[in-house]
Amino acid sequence: MQTNIIIAGVGGQGVLSIAALITRAASYESLVVRQSEVHGMAQRGGAVLAHLRIADGAIASDLVPRGTADLIISLEPLESLRYIDWLSQNGAVITAMEPLYNIPDYPECALVFHAIQQLPRYRLIPAAVYAKEIGLPKAVNTVMLGAAAAFLPLKTESLEDAIKELFALKATEANIQAFRRGKVSD
DSSP states (O other): OEEEEEEEEETTSOHHHHHHHHHHHHHHTTOEEEEEEEOOSSTTTSEEEEEEEEESSOOSOSSOOTTOEEEEEESSHHHHHHTGGGEEEEEEEEEESOOOOOSTTOOOHHHHHHHHHTSSSEEEEOHHHHHHHTTOGGGHHHHHHHHHGGGSSSOHHHHHHHHHHHSOHHHHHHHHHHHHHHHHTO
């Protein structure tokens, strides 16, 4: 078993937090994980990308080869399209619907959504709406992890245990709720 994942977003959205949660959950299940990160030009506003590979055996490289990603998790819709060349024929794209207008020529959202909807397997998640519903607007990344959970080779319990371990005590329960809210969207 091997699962290749691309996690994309913009600085400050929690791309690296999602990667850390998935990595931790995989370690609980004694799976091998390789990860590589690319940080944008700016701490906030620049592109952030994580390659994540999970397997039950050896993994040759940290980087997901083009055309082999089983899953793209994106915290911003335009960022999901930036990495479409990495998606396998049977791969899925899970993206938050809320755009982050960090470039002057950001295309119309309708055009971005239309391009995503042409993919064979996709999910558009109103992640910011869900995060606000549970009272933690910054938990968009945890909502997106929940929305992607059905596509991950990991148990829900492992993902929730990772959330409990990595988030501060006062935010743990809200992040668990955000994760579960994202799961309900599938």
